[in-house]
Amino acid sequence: MNDVTVDPIAKRASVGGGALWAEIDHETQAHGLATTGGLVSTTGVGGFTLGGGLGWAMRKYGLACDNLIAADVVTADARLVHASETDNADLLWGLRGGGGNFGIVTRFELALHPIGPTIYAGPIFYPAEDAFDLLRTFRDWSADAPDEVTALVNLTSAPPLPPIPQEWHGRKVAALLAACTGPIDEGEPLLRTIRSVAEPIVDLLGPMPYTAFQTLLDPLWPKGIHAYFKATNLAQLDDELIDRLCKLHHAAPGPQCEIHVQQMGGAVARVPEGATAFPERSMPFVLNAVTGWHDPAEGPTHQDWSRTVISSAAQASTGRAYVNFLGDADAAKTAYGDATYARLAALKRTYDPTNLFRLNHNIAPAER
Ligand SMILES: Cc1cc2nc3c(=O)[nH]c(=O)nc-3n(C[C@H](O)[C@H](O)[C@H](O)COP(=O)(O)OP(=O)(O)OC[C@H]3O[C@@H](n4cnc5c(N)ncnc54)[C@H](O)[C@@H]3O)c2cc1C
Known part of the structure; x- marks a missing residue:
């Protein structure tokens, strides 16, 4: 079930329901359109x-769920239900x-926007010693960055890929990834301040498809x-936390241990809290500790590191988290917070009373 049909006039x-983002981008980009993927x-x-x-498009055009206009849903009692602003609007809220x-x-019916086919985007890799300065500059720059740009700092190890000089492969690096969904010639000035924070290992930021x-x-x-994955929403990114994250970066147990500090705000924050089931919108950053490994025996070490990264941010956290970045299935209640969780539980009782x-990140049906 991976068909994608585009109406370029209605956007x-x-x-x-089973499509992958590559398949959606392939069809929508034929019309110079895209949505947050x-x-x-x-x-x-x-x-x-x-x-x-x-x-990458979220600060300009909202989260993927903000672009969900309607959906066809097979419910637990085997009905096919349409959800939109006018039909079963409570279900659309929950979806x-x-x-x-x-x-x-x-x-899924998704809103599309004019993006591409070429955008100003890419990664810049800096030595790990510059991570502290990069994160501080990123924090200050993010405060009034325009909606057209969405950026992320990734404390990671250099992947063994050709544009990165071979002597850096596998070494700890700090990467800035950014995308500008506006006109290409506006990208460079928007990112100039943050780009010049240090001498890069390789700078691949520029026009690209x-x-x-x-x-x-x-x-x-x-x-x-x-x-x-384990994550938390950050209310602030203070110097003490940045220092702790840099130390945990050095202590990472494998080449695919990544600390992502994701810039939020823009269109995400303009949707009123409670208007959708996405629980929190005002946080300036999302912290995500991501690990990948190949030998199953390494699992506990990687999970412990990821949990340590997130617990190191406890003081700066809002207490909420984004469920799709949570590897633990029982975390939904804390992630959503009491008010959203109670509303989701009532909706669950309506649409799936036997659970x-x-x-999934399970919402238990509310008791009658
Ligand atoms: C490599 C990687 C990169 C990621 N990058 C990002 C990112 O950039 N931004 C971000 O926000 N998240 C990201 N994520 C997290 C991602 O949003 C979640 O893993 C999400 O669950 C992926 O959805 P899926 O449909 O691919 O997964 P699946 O494993 O297929 O589905 C996960 C769950 O979603 C539900 N589900 C899926 N399809 C349907 C359907 N048609 N109807 C009803 N329920 C359904 C089910 O509960 C299912 O168990 C990333 C994850 C990975 C592994």
Whole structure:
């Protein structure tokens, strides 16, 4: 169920429930259109959109779930239900951030926007010693960056890929990744301050096809890799936290241990809290500790490191988290917070009272 049909006049895509972002980008870019999709093109529209959906276009055009206009849903009692602002609007509210709790979405209708086919985007890699300065500059620059740009700092190890000088492969680095969804010639001045923070190892920021940027990270996430994510929303990114993150970067147990500090704000924050099930919108940053490994025996070490990164940010956290970045299935209540969780639980009682759809960040049906 991966068909994608684009209406370029209405700027809408009708997407089968099993489509991947590469398939959506392929069809929509033929019309110079796109919507907020994942940083890795092998993720699917289903879990990504229903959980929220953070991507390069979000500060200009909102989260993936904000672009969900309507959905066809097979419910637990085997009805095919249409959800939109006018039909079953309560269900649409829950599908915009509440995850796969309310049924199987067979069709997503998504809003599209003029993006690409070439955008100003790319990564810049700096030596790990510059991570502290990069994160401080990124924090200060983010405060009044325009919506057209969405950026992320990744404390990681240099992947063994050709544009990176071979002597750096596998060494600890700090990467800035950014995308500008506005006109190409506006990209360079928007990113000038942050770009010049240090002497880069390699600077690949420039005009590139949107689809190239959307698939840039795919080789790092092959099928079958073991992975664990843990995240928290940050109310602030103070110097003490930056210092702790830099130390944890040095202590990372493997080459695919990544500390992401994701810039939020813009269109994400302009949707009123409570308007969708995506629980919190005002946080300036999301911290995500991402690990990938190949030998199953390494799992506990990687999970421990990831949990330590997130607990190191406890003082700066809002207490909420983005469910799609949580590897632990029992974290939904804390992630959503009491008010959103109570509303989701009531909706769950309406659409899935026996909790048939429970292999997810589960919302337990509210008791009568
Ligand atoms: C390599 C990688 C990169 C990522 N990058 C990002 C990123 O840039 N931004 C971001 O926000 N998140 C990102 N994520 C997290 C991602 O949003 C979640 O992993 C999400 O669950 C992926 O959805 P999926 O459909 O691909 O996964 P699946 O494993 O297929 O689905 C996950 C769950 O979603 C629900 N679901 C899926 N499809 C449907 C459907 N049609 N109807 C109802 N429920 C459904 C089900 O509960 C299912 O168990 C990334 C994850 C990975 C592994």
